[in-house]
Amino acid sequence: MNKVMSNKLMIALYVLPALLLIAILIFIPLILTGYYGLMDWNGIGTMEFIGLENYINGLQDPKFWESAYHSFLLAVFSTLSLVIYLAISLILASKIKGADLLRKIYLIPMLLSSVAIAQLWIKVYNPNNGILNSILMGLGVEHPPAWLAEPSIVLYAIFIPILWQYAGFYILIYYAALKNIPESLIEAAKIDGATPLQIAYKIKLPLIMGVIKVTIVLAIVGSLKYFDLIYVMTGGGPNGASEVMASYMYKLAFSTNDFGYGSAIGFLLLIITLIVTVIIRKLTASDDELQY
Amino acid sequence: MNRIGYTVLYICLGLVALFQIFPIVWLFLFSLKDNREIFSGSPFALPSELKWENYAKVWEGGIGIYFFNSVWITGLAIILTVLLASMATFAITRMKWKLSGFVLGLFMVGLMIPIHSALIPLFSMFLNVNLIDHPLSIVITYTAYNLPITMMILLGFYYTLPREIEEAAIIDGSSIHRLFFQIILPMTTPIMSTTVIINMIYNWNEFVFVNTFISSDKYKTLTVGIQNFIGQYMTDWGAIGATLIISVLPILLAFIFFSNKVVEGISSSAVKG
Incomplete structure (x- = not known):
């Protein structure tokens, strides 16, 4: 038995195809990104080694920091929106009839591609015929804004479809966690005269704190990588007002063919994502995890 | 909880469901209309005739x-x-x-x-x-x-x-x-x-x-x-x-x-x- 199950050749045969794929298509490219960042390179011609110039330029590039700031804002919005999702989940998990159907309805936007969502919301925001301005004008607003063309509001306008897209996902996670809380705990608190709000605050939330922390990491790290929807909806515009880190990197490489500099920005994106992940994990880690 | 409380909660959850589903319904509605109808009629209206030819x-x-x-x-x-x-x-x-x-x-x-x-x-x-x-x-x-x-x-x-x-x-x-x-x-x-x-x-x-x-x-x-x-x-x-x-x-x-x-x-x- 042991001999068969520790046959080296067989192990290699079963693991290597998958391992080689992720090595060649994930890990080697990540290392190469850091390396290409040291080059002056247009993607096709010869590379010229220029040391840390791209990285230094990147750290001094106001456009990069502006895009990083937008990514950071999205991360803040996404984290704050968790409160709304949590509130909805608390209601949904409080013996509501049809909760199962409702959480499935909430999930539908999550199933659509970011491209389709972007195209749909371009139409929603259309200044003349979009559903939003139709409603606003119906309510008597005379000149509703051209949502995606205003530098001062475009990022907020983009955040609404993001909120819409992920609502079902987070509600699903919170709902499952809340349903895991033993009914006996809630019943005991009710007998002691606790109000529904007290039960939510003092019993339910502490008990699902572990899940809440995971979702905070997901929301923040996901926001730092955000790309598809913004790229399709505004292309980072108008005039960079909705540029995020990933879209800035993408433009540098595939629109201006500055592969060396694009790689450096891509590597900074990787480093920032990893550092933020570690910091949030540290901040949200706790050894007094509640047991029940 | 009393009945009024539950009614309020159901209304909240229903509004969220409406927000989640409505843009997609609107999309489906205008996929079956032509421009004239989309631009002049109410966005909430059903298509006057189903324009499957769009598809x-x-x-x-x-x-x-x-x-x-x-x-x-x-x-x-x-x-x-x-x-x-x-x-x-x-x-x-x-x-x-x-x-x-x-x-x-x-x-x-x-x-x-x-x-x-x-x-x-x-x-x-x-x-x-x-x-x-x-x-x-x-x-x-x-x-x-x-x-x-x-x-x-x-x-x-x-x-x-x-x-x-x-x-x-x-x-x-x-x-x-x-x-x-x-x-x-x-x-x-x-x-x-x-x-x-x-x-x-x-x-x-x-x-x-x-x-x-x-x-x-x-x-x-x-x-x-x-x-x-x-x-x-x-x-x-x-x-x-x-x-x-x-x-x-x-x-x-x-x-x-x-x-x-x-x-x-x-x-x-x-x-x-």
């Missing part, structure tokens, strides 16, 4: 080929991913070797990677081996990038398989291949179907890789195809609506028929950071 027009206008590409690329990548992930998970959880923990760790690190950080080297690698503008580049990239999450979902199930099954099979003289393909793999069907669903959603909706690696219309999938396509029909809202509905329909149908599997898959993908 026929965009399907024949080129969406058909994007749709077909999406189907076979998504399907092939799903088969590869689930098969390779199952094999690797089997070797890591069931076979005995020293580096199994380390190798598992490598796959799990793959969950946290921002794909944009790997995009430029991937592009230049594919350029060097003549796979740029070749659908194979997309298939293997989808496979590689979905392996970690697929294995993550499979792991728990493989750990709970009883050892006795393997012992009995080996004592009966079964080879590793027979054990894996004829005994273990069929046993994991429920969890495999979850990974198939989640891979289907990811692959069908993927955008960046296709947008970067593929330039010919004949290889484009729906996400990228509808981009140029919509550019073409800039002002024809009915055509754009029909295009979008066609592109999201397969996933929505899968959701209607397998909603519990989809819910399960999406919940278990929550570890993807």
Whole structure:
């Protein structure tokens, strides 16, 4: 038995195809990104080694920091929106009839591609015929804004479809966690005269704190990588007002063919994502995890 | 809680449901109208007559080929991913070797990677081996990038398989291949179907890789195809609506028929950071 199950050749045969794929298509490219960042390179011609110039330029590039700031804002919005999702989940998990159907309805936007969502919301925001301005004008607003063309509001306008897209996902996670809380705990608190709000605050939330922390990491790290929807909806515009880190990197490489500099920005994106992940994990880690 | 309290809660939940579903309903409504009706009538109105020709027009206008590409690329990548992930998970959880923990760790690190950080080297690698503008580049990239999450979902199930099954099979003289393909793999069907669903959603909706690696219309999938396509029909809202509905329909149908599997898959993908 042991001999068969520790046959080296067989192990290699079963693991290597998958391992080689992720090595060649994930890990080697990540290392190469850091390396290409040291080059002056247009993607096709010869590379010229220029040391840390791209990285230094990147750290001094106001456009990069502006895009990083937008990514950071999205991360803040996404984290704050968790409160709304949590509130909805608390209601949904409080013996509501049809909760199962409702959480499935909430999930539908999550199933659509970011491209389709972007195209749909371009139409929603259309200044003349979009559903939003139709409603606003119906309510008597005379000149509703051209949502995606205003530098001062475009990022907020983009955040609404993001909120819409992920609502079902987070509600699903919170709902499952809340349903895991033993009914006996809630019943005991009710007998002691606790109000529904007290039960939510003092019993339910502490008990699902572990899940809440995971979702905070997901929301923040996901926001730092955000790309598809913004790229399709505004292309980072108008005039960079909705540029995020990933879209800035993408433009540098595939629109201006500055592969060396694009790689450096891509590597900074990787480093920032990893550092933020570690910091949030540290901040949200706790050894007094509640047991029940 | 009293009845008024519950009524308020139901209204809140109903409004959220309306917010989630209404943009899609509106999309479906205008996909069946023509511009005159869209621009002059109420956005909430049902189409006066159903303009199914919007669908026929965009399907024949080129969406058909994007749709077909999406189907076979998504399907092939799903088969590869689930098969390779199952094999690797089997070797890591069931076979005995020293580096199994380390190798598992490598796959799990793959969950946290921002794909944009790997995009430029991937592009230049594919350029060097003549796979740029070749659908194979997309298939293997989808496979590689979905392996970690697929294995993550499979792991728990493989750990709970009883050892006795393997012992009995080996004592009966079964080879590793027979054990894996004829005994273990069929046993994991429920969890495999979850990974198939989640891979289907990811692959069908993927955008960046296709947008970067593929330039010919004949290889484009729906996400990228509808981009140029919509550019073409800039002002024809009915055509754009029909295009979008066609592109999201397969996933929505899968959701209607397998909603519990989809819910399960999406919940278990929550570890993807």
